[in-house]
Structures are given as structure tokens and as C-alpha cells.
Amino acid sequence: MDDKVNLAEKVGQLDKPYSPGIVGYLNDFKLQVVKVQGRFVWHSHEDTDDFFFVLRGRLTIHLRDRDIELAEGELFVVPRGVEHCPEADEEAHVLLIEPKRTPNTGDAGGELTAEEVDL
């Protein structure tokens, strides 16, 4: 983790949607890449904001009162405690930044909860 990181190369090491891989750390935060395809689960994170930056494709972040539509080169930070549900019709590649040990499914849990995996 003491060298540069090419995010497209790291995304290429992911084998399925919604299984993020850790590519580095920033203090107590993990830097992750993830493939998004289909609809995730509604969830929130009580203790942290949640950073999404679209590297490729298009991502919708559903909020209870509106949708955030992100194209390549656009980011959105979901405020702590705010329910959200990511979705992409076609495969999208996303950079995520959250504190270490933040579960991807937040308060929802369930079968889409992913282990923390270093790429």
C-alpha cells in the first residue's frame, strides 16, 4: 500500500458487483473500489458520512426524498444517518471512502454484507 494505485486496474480484479476491494487507507478510512450493477439495499450509517465517486458508467443513489444521478467524474457524499440505496442499470465502477470497519450494508445487514478484502 506504499505505491501508487491505478483504480481501473484494481476494478479489473473484482469478480462481481457489490463486493468492494480495499485499495488503500487514508488515516482511519478505507479506500475501496466496487462494481455496481442492479439495485443494492436501503441502508444508512449512523456514525459516518459515505463517499461515492463514479469512475465509469452511471450511478443512481436513491434517497427517500429524491434521486442523485451521478455520471463519470461526479461525486456525492451521503450524510451520516441518511437512508440511501445505490443502483445502476449497467455496470458502473465507483470509488468509496468510509471509515475502516464500516459495513457496506450499514444498519440493514443481510446477504449482501461483504467482508473487508484487500486488493
Add this chain to the structure above:
Amino acid sequence: MDDKVNLAEKVGQLDKPYSPGIVGYLNDFKLQVVKVQGRFVWHSHEDTDDFFFVLRGRLTIHLRDRDIELAEGELFVVPRGVEHCPEADEEAHVLLIEPKRTPNTGDAGGELTAEEVDL
């Protein structure tokens, strides 16, 4: 700051190199875009790692023992306490993430020290 952020649009609002603009926050961190052209100053941050992601162009991060050469889509996290000096021959656009109130020139200070400005 409760809407999405298009980073290329934000970079377009910057008027000169090495004057970063804040485009959002992630917990206690500021998300900044900056134009890099020419050579910055050698400095370090005793209390924090320092995140660089190249949005456009090429960026060299000089370390005392080697150079990190970043192209578009590549990132590097300078570990806390490590001296570094960013440089770009041609204008490059970079996303920076650091804790709020982290000075851009770290321990070096001087005339390149920038105010925190919201875009």
C-alpha cells in the same frame, strides 16, 4: 454541499495553480480540487496522511527516496510525516482529501500557503 459535485466543473472555477477549492466534506475531512502546474514546496503533515487522485494530466510526487508518477485515474496516499513535493510540467487537475484545517504547505508555510475556500 447537499447535492452532487461535478469535479471538472469545480476545477473550472479555479483561477490559478496551487489554490485549492473545497467541494465537499466527508466527516472531518475536506474534499478539494486543485490545479497543479510547476513545482510546489517540500513539506510534510505530522498529523495526517495526504490523499492525491489525478483527474486530468500527470502529476509527480517527489519523495526524498523516489518519485511517484501519477497519470489520470491513479492515486497515491502520502503517509503522515513523509516529506513530499508535488510537481507537474503541464497543468494537472487533482482531487485532494485531508482533514479540515490542514494547511496545504504543511510544516513549510510560506507564500504558497492557501486559505480554505469553498467553491
